[in-house]
Amino acid sequence: MSDLICPHCTKEAPHGAKVCQGCQAEIHYGEPPRILMLLLRIVSVVLAIVLAINFSSDIWYMGVIVAVGGYFAGRALLRVKYADEIDFLRIYKTK
Numbered sequence: 171m172s173d174l175i176c177p178h179c180t181k182e183a184p185h186g187a188k189v190c191q192g193c194q195a196e197i198h199y200g201e202p203p204r205i206l207m208l209l210l211r212i213v214s215v216v217l218a219i220v221l222a223i224n225f226s227s228d229i230w231y232m233g234v235i236v237a238v239g240g241y242f243a244g245r246a247l248l249r250v251k252y253a254d255e256i257d258f259l260r261i262y263k264t265k
């Protein structure tokens with residue numbers, strides 16, 4: 171695997187490194203964007219409520235099961251989709 175280039179300081183970092191040697195940016199591998207994970211959670215909750223309302227009262231929990239299943243399926247898909255994504259997260263600390 172080739173070296174990574176830090177977008178903040180353009181220093182090379184070996185693949186597998188956790189922190190950039192140049193600017194201490196944290197290097198994250200294969201994580202879907204947080205906004206997408208949050209969106210997935212919101213959609214799952216809304217789906218659970220909508221399905222629970224629309225199913226008849228004795229099988230309302232089936233809607234929740236479908237929504238939870240959808241959540242885990244969506245999360246697995248996002249993980250696979252972003253497995254090759256590498257993020258350099260630079261945290262600006264005030265001293």
Ligand SMILES: [Zn+2]
Nearest residue numbers: 176179190193
């Ligand atoms: Zn850097």
